[in-house]
Amino acid sequence: MKRGTTLFLKMAVILIGIPVLALGIFGVTWLTKNPANPEYAHILYPIVIGMYVSVIPFFGALVQAFKLLGYIDRNQAFSELSVKALKNIKFCAIxxxxxxxxxxxxxxxxxxxxxxxxxxxxxxxPIFASMVIAVFAAVLQRLLQEAIDIKSENDLTV
Known part of the structure; x- marks a missing residue:
């Protein structure tokens, strides 16, 4: 794969992370200070905490995607490192x-x-979107593992 394509995908990963970081810093903190109705502001706190907690696996998945693109750049796409990155992305999505x-x-x-x-x-x-990502990562992980197994089997027969 050409380096330009992975560079574009790396930039896309970064551009996905920037708005989430900005919303986490500015948007959610503004929501807690200015609730639409102060009567049920206490119910918003668990929602805001959940949003902040979900940012951790989100950025973990972005880091793993960035690593996966790095493996593709170094022609290590069919390696156990790629399978591990997909496994971590699946875990983060779940x-x-x-x-x-x-x-x-x-x-x-x-x-x-x-x-x-x-x-x-x-x-x-967000529940269904991240489950779709988890299923997609699981399918890719299995396909990549099977491709690695076939490649190693062919290497042994030659």
Missing amino acids: TISVVYAIVLPFVFMVAELDDAPGLVIVGMV
């Missing part, structure tokens, strides 16, 4: 899903108090 599944009852309480049933659907988006 962790994000679990965190948001724990936060979802609090989102439901806010939706019920605010009479906004669409908020529950919006609260489920």
